[in-house]
Amino acid sequence: MPEAFTTAPEADWDAAPGLLDGAMKLTLGPDDCDLAYWITSVAQGTLRDRGVTGHHQDVGVPDFLKTPGPLREALVLEFGFRGLSEEIATRLLGHYVPIAPGVPEMEFYATQMIDEARHARVFRNHLVELGMPADTLLKDIDDMAADYRRRVLRPVEDFTLEIVRDQQDFIGGVAVFAIVIEGVLAPAAELSERKWTPLSPATGEVSRGTAIDEIRHLTVASTILKDHLAAHPESRDRVLEIIRAGVRMWDEVPDREFVIHREELFQEGMLQHADKVGDYEIWPGVKMIDTSPEQRYDMAERWTDEMARSRLGYMGLPLDALDSGGTGAPA
Ligand code: FE
Ligand code: FE
Numbered sequence: 001m002p003e004a005f006t007t008a009p010e011a012d013w014d015a016a017p018g019l020l021d022g023a024m025k026l027t028l029g030p031d032d033c034d035l036a037y038w039i040t041s042v043a044q045g046t047l048r049d050r051g052v053t054g055h056h057q058d059v060g061v062p063d064f065l066k067t068p069g070p071l072r073e074a075l076v077l078e079f080g081f082r083g084l085s086e087e088i089a090t091r092l093l094g095h096y097v098p099i100a101p102g103v104p105e106m107e108f109y110a111t112q113m114i115d116e117a118r119h120a121r122v123f124r125n126h127l128v129e130l131g132m133p134a135d136t137l138l139k140d141i142d143d144m145a146a147d148y149r150r151r152v153l154r155p156v157e158d159f160t161l162e163i164v165r166d167q168q169d170f171i172g173g174v175a176v177f178a179i180v181i182e183g184v185l186a187p188a189a190e191l192s193e194r195k196w197t198p199l200s201p202a203t204g205e206v207s208r209g210t211a212i213d214e215i216r217h218l219t220v221a222s223t224i225l226k227d228h229l230a231a232h233p234e235s236r237d238r239v240l241e242i243i244r245a246g247v248r249m250w251d252e253v254p255d256r257e258f259v260i261h262r263e264e265l266f267q268e269g270m271l272q273h274a275d276k277v278g279d280y281e282i283w284p285g286v287k288m289i290d291t292s293p294e295q296r297y298d299m300a301e302r303w304t305d306e307m308a309r310s311r312l313g314y315m316g317l318p319l320d321a322l323d324s325g326g327t328g329a330p331a
Helices: 019-025 035-046 070-093 103-129 134-144 146-166 170-196 201-231 233-252 255-272 293-315
Strands: 281-283
Touching (some): 019 170, 035 103, 070 201, 070 255, 146 233, 146 255
């Protein structure tokens, strides 16, 4: 197995830690995750045998997700919205590459941009595996997600563009992406992986693959920020100000209603397919079948908060940067 020598453990399909664990415990920087790392450990490592659909060809989507019903509707909404979010993330990251201060940061953001483009592609194309027509897919997603795009994604997009495109502030942009944008998306991705794995192995694998990438995005961004703050202590107030503004922005965005809507559909579908869920535990000691949409949403919020606190602590920033709301779940 010569591959074992070329794939870093945190990028290995079977050996990689869970997203929350990895994002909170691993330390990776742009010098670790350069372009050579990406080619060997990600493209030829994580994605080996999963490059086309995001899942292994031997695992499939069960027939009950290909026929109309609340579970299928929940998955179509979730992956449609996530696909669109990842597309916007890709377009935003294009602005990071030209302003990256050095080659390691430039290479890292070039790879992250490709990662997000891939995420958009696998989420989107998973809908074709569920039976949505391929030839109208992009338009169908745009129609389905128009409201979400306008009310949730647009404010995030405008906020980030102002920093990276208009002000050309690389470090501010790294802070927004890692603490606010991916800080919220990562726990949603973790929840997704846990929810769908017992119902659809292919769906679980698509989420798992994006989660492995997310560990890298969160940890490397944290290291870039930590090193920058150590070398330029005078930039601390500016970084904190941007994080606070980002947290406030996210607090005002109405994402909850969209997430709760699809969690309610998931709930209805899960109860219909209770036999497949069985005693599966969504987190230690809690059976998924016993959870409610609000409980799952609240757990993702709690993970967001824990993760942001752990990354801020690592960077030596005060935890009250999160207090303006948004990522602040009740303690
Ligand atoms: Fe992503
Ligand atoms: Fe990411």
